[in-house]
Amino acid sequence: MFALFVQSSTPNTVSYLILGYVIIGAIGLGYVISLVIRQRNLKRDLEMLRRLQEEEKE
Amino acid sequence: MAATTTAQAPADAQRAASRPVGLTILTVFTALMLLVATYMAFIYAPTERTMGAVQRIFYFHVGAAWAGALAFLVTAIAGVVYLITGKRSWDIVGHSSVEVGLALVTITLTSGPIWAQFAWGKPWTWDPKLTSAAVMWLSYAAYLMLRQGLDDPARRARFGAVYGIVAFASVIMTYFGVRFIEATIHPVVVGSSAGTGEGDFGLATRMVHAMVFSFITFTFVYATLLWHRIRLERLSDRVARLKAHFFSQSG
Numbered sequence: 001m002f003a004l005f006v007q008s009s010t011p012n013t014v015s016y017l018i019l020g021y022v023i024i025g026a027i028g029l030g031y032v033i034s035l036v037i038r039q040r041n042l043k044r045d046l047e048m049l050r051r052l053q054e055e056e057k058e
Numbered sequence: 059m060a061a062t063t064t065a066q067a068p069a070d071a072q073r074a075a076s077r078p079v080g081l082t083i084l085t086v087f088t089a090l091m092l093l094v095a096t097y098m099a100f101i102y103a104p105t106e107r108t109m110g111a112v113q114r115i116f117y118f119h120v121g122a123a124w125a126g127a128l129a130f131l132v133t134a135i136a137g138v139v140y141l142i143t144g145k146r147s148w149d150i151v152g153h154s155s156v157e158v159g160l161a162l163v164t165i166t167l168t169s170g171p172i173w174a175q176f177a178w179g180k181p182w183t184w185d186p187k188l189t190s191a192a193v194m195w196l197s198y199a200a201y202l203m204l205r206q207g208l209d210d211p212a213r214r215a216r217f218g219a220v221y222g223i224v225a226f227a228s229v230i231m232t233y234f235g236v237r238f239i240e241a242t243i244h245p246v247v248v249g250s251s252a253g254t255g256e257g258d259f260g261l262a263t264r265m266v267h268a269m270v271f272s273f274i275t276f277t278f279v280y281a282t283l284l285w286h287r288i289r290l291e292r293l294s295d296r297v298a299r300l301k302a303h304f305f306s307q308s309g
Contacts, residue, residue, distance in 0.1 A: 013112035
C-alpha cells in the first residue's frame, strides 16, 4: 500500500531524463568525433608529406 | 629535431601516428566503465521519490563536473611545471587538458538546466554557483581562443601556463567558494553547504554507489580523452616540423 502511494506520488520525469542523457551523449560523441577527424586530417597531411619527400628523392 | 634527417622525420611521424597498446586497452576499459555507469545510473540506483527519474541526470552531471575540475587542476599544475622547466610537453598537457575539461564542463552546464527545469521551474538562474560555473566555462573557452591568436610558440606556451594558473581561481570559486554563500539555491551533493539548496535530496546507499562509480568512470573518461588529445597535439607538432623541414629543403 505504501509502495503504491510512493509510486503514484512520484512525478513522471522520464522525458527530462532522456533529454538530459541525449545531450550528454551528443556532446561526448561530438568531441570524440572531432578528435577522430583531426587525427585523420593530420595523418593525411603526414602521408602527403611522405609522398612529396619520396618524389623529391627520385 | 634539428639533427633529424630527411629519412628519419617521416619515420618518427609514422611512429607517432600508430596507437600504443596501453591506450587501446584504456579506451576499451573506459567504454566498458561507461556502460556499467549507465546501468548503475538508470537501473541499479533507486528512483528518487520527489523528483522521479530526472534525478538520475545527476550521476553523470556531477561525474563530469568532477572530471572537469580535475582537468583544470592538471592544467594549472602543468602550467607551473612548464614555467619551471620550459618543456613543450607540459604545455601540451596543459592545453590538451583545457580542451578535454571544457568538453566535460559543457556536459555539466547543459545537463544541469534540464534537471533545473523540473526542480526549479526554469533552466537557469543567475545564482552564485551557476554564474560562477558560467564564468569558469567562459574563462577556459577564452584560453583556447586567445592561444590561437599567438603565433610565437614560446610566447603561446608561456601565456597558456600563466593563464591556466590564474583561471584556476574560477574553479576554486565554483566548487568551493560558493559553498559559503547562503544565497545559492544549487543543491550540494558532496560535502556540507549553507543548506539553502532547492531540490536537495538525500542519497540512498545504492545512489551513493552509482555516484562514486560515476566519479571513477569520469576520471577514466578524462584520462583516456587526455591521452588521445596529447597524442593529437604531438602528431600536429610533428606534421608542422616536417612541413617546415620539407619546405626549407625544397625552398
